[in-house]
Amino acid sequence: MNGKQLTLAIIVLFLVLVIGFFLLSRKPAEEEQKVEQARVLEPKSPEVAEKPVEPAPEESAPAEPVEPAEPVEPAAPIVPLPPSTAGCKADPAPLAKQRITAAPKDMLYIPGGPFSMGSPPEAGYPDESPVHSVCVIGFYIDKHEVTNAQFKEFVEATGYITEAEKVASPDVLTWRRPYEPESDAEQMPNYPVVCVSWNDANAYALWAGKRLPTEAEWEKAARGTDGRMYPWGNAAPTAASANMADKSGAFKWSDAVLDDKYKTASPVGSFPGGRSVYGVEDMAGNVWEWCFDWWNKDYYRASPSQNPPGPDTGEFKVIRGGSWFYSADGARTTHRMYFRPAGNGAAIGFRCVKDVG
Ligand SMILES: [Ca+2]
Ligand SMILES: [Ca+2]
Numbered sequence: 001m002n003g004k005q006l007t008l009a010i011i012v013l014f015l016v017l018v019i020g021f022f023l024l025s026r027k028p029a030e031e032e033q034k035v036e037q038a039r040v041l042e043p044k045s046p047e048v049a050e051k052p053v054e055p056a057p058e059e060s061a062p063a064e065p066v067e068p069a070e071p072v073e074p075a076a077p078i079v080p081l082p083p084s085t086a087g088c089k090a091d092p093a094p095l096a097k098q099r100i101t102a103a104p105k106d107m108l109y110i111p112g113g114p115f116s117m118g119s120p121p122e123a124g125y126p127d128e129s130p131v132h133s134v135c136v137i138g139f140y141i142d143k144h145e146v147t148n149a150q151f152k153e154f155v156e157a158t159g160y161i162t163e164a165e166k167v168a169s170p171d172v173l174t175w176r177r178p179y180e181p182e183s184d185a186e187q188m189p190n191y192p193v194v195c196v197s198w199n200d201a202n203a204y205a206l207w208a209g210k211r212l213p214t215e216a217e218w219e220k221a222a223r224g225t226d227g228r229m230y231p232w233g234n235a236a237p238t239a240a241s242a243n244m245a246d247k248s249g250a251f252k253w254s255d256a257v258l259d260d261k262y263k264t265a266s267p268v269g270s271f272p273g274g275r276s277v278y279g280v281e282d283m284a285g286n287v288w289e290w291c292f293d294w295w296n297k298d299y300y301r302a303s304p305s306q307n308p309p310g311p312d313t314g315e316f317k318v319i320r321g322g323s324w325f326y327s328a329d330g331a332r333t334t335h336r337m338y339f340r341p342a343g344n345g346a347a348i349g350f351r352c353v354k355d356v357g
Pocket of ligand 1: 243244245246248249260261262263264324
């Protein structure tokens with residue numbers, strides 16, 4: 001081989017190496033798409049819908065929960081507004097009627113009086129027992145879960161930054177991009193706000209002149225006074241009842257027959273067939289709802305019979321009602337789930353209540 005041939009061979013070899021490196025380093029578009037979808041839709045654990053006897057919070061986490069490891073700055077202390085501790089008695093009918101008529105915009109009146117809280121051991125998990133009579137003072141509750149449009153109003157008025165937004169990562173889902181980094185809450189004004197922590201929800205409630213519902217208030221608004229299993233009654237859920245993990249979502253625990261048409265959340269009030277007896281919407285499904293109370297599995301064994309405010313302290317806050325990411329079991333009115341107050345997820349939102357007078 002002469003000098004010219006050697007030079008030519010070196011050049012050819014160099015080109016082969018460059019082209020080979022380029023081809024190997026290029027990831028097919030289809031593969032990239034699969035990785036992205038998996039990150040968004042697959043839960044941390046396939047057991048999410050199989051609530052254990054002693055629920056394990058980490059395994060029961062809705063989609064993509066985020067617990068900020070290092071907030072950029074410490075959150076300003078926000079003191080939660082406690083529920084009323086005044087005496088409780090059933091509303092006289094004329095009073096209830098008057099308050100129903102006088103309800104604030106987009107809120108419904110839940111009459112004061114006793115109701116049956118919890119479920120018997122054979123019908124629920126241990127933390128739902130025992131069934132006990134609880135009296136709550138009449139209160140107003142949001143007809144719908146708080147929406148993106150409402151939360152945006154709060155953020156624009158106060159400059160509030162949610163806990164998820166304080167995590168400096170473009171991959172973290174926030175209320176502004178709730179289901180995947182490309183999703184845009186601006187385009188979904190009537191959807192429930194999600195990826196908000198208990199602290200964020202509480203801050204919104206105070207700004208709105210409201211508060212988060214106690215578990216007892218939430219359960220009464222969902223269940224009424226006749227001990228029903230679901231907001232609409234005791235009939236098993238149908239595709240018209242609630243947005244749950246159905247065939248649209250195709251999660252491992254999805255109901256393969258139900259077809260509610262929503263893979264993730266739905267605009268609030270999309271399931272009028274699932275209204276509670278008081279007319280409250282989406283108390284079963286769509287998104288879990290933060291409650292005021294700390295969660296304690298034994299709380300029902302010794303809770304006060306009037307306006308129970310939950311334990312004094314705890315590690316987790318209660319969430320209620322199930323979601324688009326959970327089986328129909330979560331939609332039972334007595335089902336109790338819980339999550340860390342600084343955590344959030346694409347299947348957790350909230351609604352507020354307001355005291356009378
Ligand atoms: Ca669904
Ligand atoms: Ca809900």
